[in-house]
Amino acid sequence: MTHTLHRRGTRESLNRDYVMLCIAAKGINEDGADEKMQEFLRTVIKYGAVNFGDMRTGNSFCCNPEEIIGKVTSTSIVHGVFTDRATVAKVMRSLKKADLGMSVVVSGPFASVEEACKEAGIVPHSRDFSAGIWGKIDRLARPELLECTTMCGHAMISANLVEDIVKRIKAGVINARQGSLEIGRVCCCGIYNPERAERILRKLAS
Amino acid sequence: MRIDENICLSKKLNGAISIRALKRFAAEHDTGAWKKFSRKLPPTGNKIAIVGSGPAGLTAAYYLTKLGHTVTVFEASGKTGGMMRWGIPDYRLPKDILDKEIKEIVDAGVDIQTDKRITSLDSLFEQGYKAIFLAVGAQRGLKLGVEGENSPAVIDGVSFLRNVKTGAKTISGKSVAVVGGGNVAIDVALTALRLGAREVNTVCIEHNPEEMPAFTDEVKQAKDEGVKIDMGWGVKRILHGEGKVKGLELTRCVSVFDDFGKFKPCYAQNETKTLDADIVIVAIGQMPDIPDTFSTKTNANHALQIDTKTLAASREGVWAGGDAVTGPASVIEAIAAGRKAAVSIDKYLGGKGKIDEKLTRARRIIMPETESYPEGAARVAVSLLPVAQRAGNFNETELGFEESSALTESERCLHCGEGITSRCRYACPAGINVPLYINLIKRGKYEDALAIIREKVPIPGVLGRVCSAPCEEACTGCAMCVPFCPMNAINANGEMKKEVKIDFDECADCGVCFRAKICPVNAIVDEVYQWPRSVRSAFSNPLVLHKETRVPGRGTEEVKTNEVTGQFKKGYVGVTAELGRPGVGARFRDVEKVAQALARAHVIFAANNPVTHMMTDKTTGKINDEILNEKVCSAMIETTSPIENLPNIIKELQEVAGQLDTVFSLTISSRLDEDGTAPCLKILKELDVSLYLNGKTNLGLGRPLFREESK
Numbered sequence: 001m002t003h004t005l006h007r008r009g010t011r012e013s014l015n016r017d018y019v020m021l022c023i024a025a026k027g028i029n030e031d032g033a034d035e036k037m038q039e040f041l042r043t044v045i046k047y048g049a050v051n052f053g054d055m056r057t058g059n060s061f062c063c064n065p066e067e068i069i070g071k072v073t074s075t076s077i078v079h080g081v082f083t084d085r086a087t088v089a090k091v092m093r094s095l096k097k098a099d100l101g102m103s104v105v106v107s108g109p110f111a112s113v114e115e116a117c118k119e120a121g122i123v124p125h126s127r128d129f130s131a132g133i134w135g136k137i138d139r140l141a142r143p144e145l146l147e148c149t150t151m152c153g154h155a156m157i158s159a160n161l162v163e164d165i166v167k168r169i170k171a172g173v174i175n176a177r178q179g180s181l182e183i184g185r186v187c188c189c190g191i192y193n194p195e196r197a198e199r200i201l202r203k204l205a206s
Numbered sequence: 207m208r209i210d211e212n213i214c215l216s217k218k219l220n221g222a223i224s225i226r227a228l229k230r231f232a233a234e235h236d237t238g239a240w241k242k243f244s245r246k247l248p249p250t251g252n253k254i255a256i257v258g259s260g261p262a263g264l265t266a267a268y269y270l271t272k273l274g275h276t277v278t279v280f281e282a283s284g285k286t287g288g289m290m291r292w293g294i295p296d297y298r299l300p301k302d303i304l305d306k307e308i309k310e311i312v313d314a315g316v317d318i319q320t321d322k323r324i325t326s327l328d329s330l331f332e333q334g335y336k337a338i339f340l341a342v343g344a345q346r347g348l349k350l351g352v353e354g355e356n357s358p359a360v361i362d363g364v365s366f367l368r369n370v371k372t373g374a375k376t377i378s379g380k381s382v383a384v385v386g387g388g389n390v391a392i393d394v395a396l397t398a399l400r401l402g403a404r405e406v407n408t409v410c411i412e413h414n415p416e417e418m419p420a421f422t423d424e425v426k427q428a429k430d431e432g433v434k435i436d437m438g439w440g441v442k443r444i445l446h447g448e449g450k451v452k453g454l455e456l457t458r459c460v461s462v463f464d465d466f467g468k469f470k471p472c473y474a475q476n477e478t479k480t481l482d483a484d485i486v487i488v489a490i491g492q493m494p495d496i497p498d499t500f501s502t503k504t505n506a507n508h509a510l511q512i513d514t515k516t517l518a519a520s521r522e523g524v525w526a527g528g529d530a531v532t533g534p535a536s537v538i539e540a541i542a543a544g545r546k547a548a549v550s551i552d553k554y555l556g557g558k559g560k561i562d563e564k565l566t567r568a569r570r571i572i573m574p575e576t577e578s579y580p581e582g583a584a585r586v587a588v589s590l591l592p593v594a595q596r597a598g599n600f601n602e603t604e605l606g607f608e609e610s611s612a613l614t615e616s617e618r619c620l621h622c623g624e625g626i627t628s629r630c631r632y633a634c635p636a637g638i639n640v641p642l643y644i645n646l647i648k649r650g651k652y653e654d655a656l657a658i659i660r661e662k663v664p665i666p667g668v669l670g671r672v673c674s675a676p677c678e679e680a681c682t683g684c685a686m687c688v689p690f691c692p693m694n695a696i697n698a699n700g701e702m703k704k705e706v707k708i709d710f711d712e713c714a715d716c717g718v719c720f721r722a723k724i725c726p727v728n729a730i731v732d733e734v735y736q737w738p739r740s741v742r743s744a745f746s747n748p749l750v751l752h753k754e755t756r757v758p759g760r761g762t763e764e765v766k767t768n769e770v771t772g773q774f775k776k777g778y779v780g781v782t783a784e785l786g787r788p789g790v791g792a793r794f795r796d797v798e799k800v801a802q803a804l805a806r807a808h809v810i811f812a813a814n815n816p817v818t819h820m821m822t823d824k825t826t827g828k829i830n831d832e833i834l835n836e837k838v839c840s841a842m843i844e845t846t847s848p849i850e851n852l853p854n855i856i857k858e859l860q861e862v863a864g865q866l867d868t869v870f871s872l873t874i875s876s877r878l879d880e881d882g883t884a885p886c887l888k889i890l891k892e893l894d895v896s897l898y899l900n901g902k903t904n905l906g907l908g909r910p911l912f913r914e915e916s917k
Contacts, residue, residue: 002761002782002842003748005902006871014900025767025908055748077766095907103767103908109900114882117905125906126768127884130898131872134783134863139790150788154748155692155839156718159789164689171632186690186722188748206515 003153004079004107004191006130008146011109013200017151018082018108019191020044020091022100029101030074036100037078038069043098044080047091051081053190061184061194068190079190085112092120147200152187161186162204169205176202207713207720209687209696209706213729215620216706219683221585223619224607225630225640226678228647230670231612232659235652240565240660246315247274252555255280255335257324260288261537261665262528263341264308265544266551267316268664269561273552277316278335282323288343289529290537290668292368293390295397296600299671307665314664325499327524337523337551340502340510341544344529346495350385350488354444359451363394363489370397378402383454383483384433385409385441387418390534391489392425395433398487400600406433407481411459411471413438421674427603430593436481440473444486453482494530502526509533516550517543525550536674541663542635566657571625571645586615604671616648622684623726633680636662640677682706687719687730692839693791714791714839715739716746738833741794745816745838761842762814765875765904772912773812773875779849779886780875781809783859785868786840792868794820795834797841800870801827803862807854809845817843852889 004019022040024033037054044052045065053059057071072078082088088106095104106113110127117124133140141149141159149157165179174182180198211217252275256263259281267277285291286308290299312318324330330338347362349355361369363386382398384391387410395406408428412418414437415425429435439456446452458477464470493508503511503520510526512519519526527543529535549559589605596603607615622628625641634640639658646655659666682688685706688696695712696719708719719725720732735743743750764773764780774780783800786792797817804811805827811818822828827843847855852874859872874897876884890897 002764002784002871002873002902005873006784006788006898007900008788008898011899017900021766023763023766025763025770028767028770029909092905095905100907101909103763103770104905105766105902106905107900107902110903111899113903117903122905122907124878124882124903126765126774126875126877126904128765128780128902129874129876129884129886129890130901131874131890131895132898133788133869133871134859135866135869136790137869139869141789146788149692153787154716155746155787155789155791156716156748158690158692158694158718160689160691160694168627168632171634171637173626173632186718188721 002128003189004105005128006150006153007107008143008150009200013147013196014109015085015112016083017193017196018085018088018106018113019079020082020088021077021079021105021191022102023077023105024074024102026075033074033102034072034076036102037072037076039098039100040095040102040104041065041069041072041078041080043094044091047082047087047094049080050083050195051184051190051192052079053188054078055189058188059184059190059192061181077189081191081193083193083195085116088113089116089119092116092122096120096122144200144204148183148197151192151197153191154187154189156186156188157183157192162201166201166204169201176205207708207715207717208731208733209708210729210731211705213727214684214706215622215727215729216683216685218582219618219620219681220582222678222681223644224585224588224615224678225644225681226670226673226675227588227607228612228616228644229659229666229673231607232643232647232652232655233667233670234606236656237653239653240657243563243565243657244272245563246272249276250274250555250557252276252337253278253335254337254339254551255330256339256341258288258341258343258528258530259286259318260341260343260528261290261540261668262544262547263288263339264311264316265541265664266339266341266527266547268311268314269545269548270551271315273548273557273561275552275555279316279318280322280324281318281320284320286318286320290672292371293364294672295367295370295393297396297400297596297603298393299668300602303667303671307667311664325497327500327502327521331523337525337554339547339551340500340519340524340526340530341528341540342494342496342530344492344494344509344534346493347488348491348493350441350490352441352443354446355488357444357446357451359484360444360486360488363390363487364492366394366487367397370401376401377485379404380484381482382406382485382487383409383481384487384489385454386489386491387412387420388489388491389420389424390492392420392428392433394487394489395428396431399431399433400596400598402598407436407483408433409436409439409441409454409456409481411438411440411462413459413462417462431596439479440471442478445480451484451486453480454486455480492529492534494533496530507533517547518550523554538669538673538676539635541665541669545636545662562661565661566654568646568651568654568658569642571621571642572649573621573624583614583618585618586611606670612647616644619644619648620684621645623686627686629680629682629685630677633677634662635676638662638677684726686724686726690719690722690724692716692718692789693837712837713742714746714837715742716839717743717749738836741820741833741836742838745841761816761844762812764812764844765902767908768875768877768904769906769911770908774846774877776877777849778846778877779852780844780846780873781852781855782842782844782873782875783870784840784842784873785870786838787869787871790868791837791839792841793835793837794829794841796866796868797843798827798829798834799862799865800859801829801843803827803858804843804845804855807847807851807858809847809851809855812844812846815842815844817841849885849889852886853893856893856895
């Protein structure tokens with residue numbers, strides 16, 4: 001599945017949005033995968049991931065790190081979110097050195113990810129390209145809202161919720177940070193980027 | 207998903223809280239205690255001119271004065287208040303209430319000069335004013351544009367109301383026809399009755415009270431008092447005879463709005479009738495009347511053009527707000543504009559734009575330890591002057607709440623989300639903390655309640671009578687789950703807005719509303735359904751593991767483990783169409799259409815993909831008929847194909863895209879060559895398929911490598 005693909009936004013905004021995930025290939029290298037994915041999670045936390053989680057357990061807004069790490073199984077997919085290329089390169093280097101043997105995927109602007117790979121001495125293997133949205137596109141939420149909603153690839157963030165949060169920010173009931181965290185609760189797998197969302201919400205509410 | 211209606215708070219709310227009446231109740235308990243917290247900053251030496259003394263102008267004047275600026279309000283007429291004075295009849299807003307609250311503004315230090323019509327902004331700048339706020343309202347009545355309209359016996363609604371206030375209009379014993387379906391038309395009709403009109407007939411193009419722009423309760427009041435309302439008719443011409451108005455020729459209005467919801471009345475020209483009348487009052491709206499000498503830009507509606515963020519007009523040092531910008535709108539919206547202008551002007555003059563102050567120490571909603579809601583208690587009716595006592599006078603019709611009624615009504619408030627996330631909390635354009643002041647009334651702290659209102663508006667007593675109360679519209683009885691639904695399947699628009707329901711057919715069973723733990727009484731139930739409905743949660747809820755693939759989510763491992771599985775080998779390409787993404791949702795009948803299109807392009811469907819498992823024929827893409835109507839947040843069709851087949855696939859997808867009732871996000875997956883390039887890119891460019899700047903990169907760290915790689 002492609003839950004970390006199809007994130008929408010401007011180049012500037014997407015340059016602050018990287019998702020790293022770690023997964024085992026079922027039936028091939030899943031034996032002992034739980035411990036390796038736990039190591040992946042410890043690594044992304046160590047490097048200051050702004051969000052992390054396991055699709056099966058939850059994200060860093062609703063669960064503490066120990067709970068997320070403790071509940072990892074061999075069928076988990078674990079994630080960490082970063083906001084700058086340089087840190088992504090450091091995490092890549094660390095994971096390469098750790099040689100976990102698990103598949104690691106990075107979502108982000110190709111140009112930036114490619115640079116990070118070079119810095120880490122990694123030769124990328126495969127890519128998923130987003131070829132856009134087809135069909136009845138007049139049913140889509142407006143583009144500014146999609147920047148927030150597409151940060152959850154499972155469609156757990158509704159456009160109405162983003163609009164609701166923006167209204168509350170405009171009314172001064174909550175600030176953009178609080179709004180971002182409230183939205184982040186519903187994206188269970190931990191690929192939502194709260195810092196990027198905060199910027200988007202601030203812009204929408206201004 | 208399901209809402210347990212016996213638990214849901216919304217069911218306990220029998221109609222929205224009477225927020226406006228509670229606001230009035232608080233205003234009626236003004237001891238002046240808030241004044242000891244009110245501060246005025248030292249003089250800044252800046253002179254500001256405000257043109258117009260309506261709600262927008264007075265509000266801006268009040269806050270700017272408190273920030274230390276020297277503010278002068280220029281009012282063209284002989285009295286202050288703008289449309290509050292001239293456009294709202296005394297039976298709705300008594301003069302003494304308006305005068306009292308304007309006096310508070312004057313006492314704060316605002317200089318108001320009446321009978322001062324401003325025609326030149328240059329002259330104000332020459333007098334040393336550093337900033338000008340234009341709040342001149344929308345005073346010019348719109349015309350019907352029909353034959354016979356240019357007669358002294360045909361008058362627009364706003365002019366009529368103004369004339370009544372100045373004592374210049376007598377219509378005793380006459381038959382009056384009012385044209386229009388808005389609040390002004392209703393005010394005109396009720397005013398005409400009070401002036402002793404023999405009969406008042408109102409005609410409007412709308413077909414029922416709900417369609418009319420006027421508030422439903424005001425339409426009811428008009429009917430109660432004897433106004434006849436003839437709906438579904440438009441004016442064809444105004445009839446004259448013997449030099450006088452004789453009445454109206456009406457034509458049947460077939461529809462008011464077009465298919466896109468745009469106001470576009472359509473008439474049946476051959477269905478007509480006449481209505482006798484001595485006087486015709488046209489109350490179909492107003493528009494701003496901006497002098498050309500202001501040298502400010504206006505739009506096609508003759509309204510001032512502004513920057514919506516700052517309210518800055520087209521001239522340096524000039525701001526504009528209220529009806530002069532929006533056209534006729536509510537008093538609370540004008541106040542909100544006045545507040546916004548005050549912030550912008552203060553910043554322009556070097557201040558911080560901080561107009562808010564705390565007028566009470568009461569900041570928190572305090573809930574009883576064990577809350578018991580008066581389940582099903584109906585909205586407390588506001589006392590009204592008996593109909594028989596309204597004729598021939600302009601005594602106030604709405605009498606407000608007695609203390610016991612106010613307490614009962616405030617106790618009905620559910621304080622959804624303890625007031626923090628209540629929908630009414632952010633519905634007020636001026637930002638009044640509605641749940642907090644209702645909670646304070648509930649606790650008997652009336653002065654504090656008033657202080658909370660006064661922190662955002664300088665005329666609470668006026669608002670308590672004429673506020674359009676968007677907060678009451680927002681009061682839906684919690685309904686906090688509504689915005690969380692990604693499929694827009696939770697509805698809070700039931701009768702009396704007292705029921706929140708999940709549309710069972712539109713719900714994709716994704717579980718967001720349940721997992722968000724947003725319901726304060728845990729009324730949301732995560733049901734487990736049998737086949738075929740069970741596919742909804744399997745595809746929509748990312749926490750549900752597909753039995754067959756053992757992958758949580760909606761697809762396979764695809765490119766994520768490609769270095770280990772070899773799902774996309776060299777010479778092959780992966781094409782994935784995810785139906786329903788982003789945020790639209792999809793029925794399997796649309797999934798089938800795309801699957802069949804891909805099958806026609808001879809793709810290989812991914813074996814471990816959940817959609818593939820739903821196919822009854824993997825060569826044609828036929829999906830099991832039993833699930834075709836099931837709706838999911840998204841469903842992913844994953845395929846592989848020799849790379850040379852990519853043009854065929856794109857062609858089929860382009861054709862089927864126009865036949866869908868949903869969207870799909872398209873993914874192209876590729877093994878990279880040794881030089882890091884993806885062979886598919888050249889083909890996609892030739893096919894004019896543009897790719898997004900971001901995507902997924904498999905770093906190739908998984909082991910063991912697929913044997914193609916081992917060689």
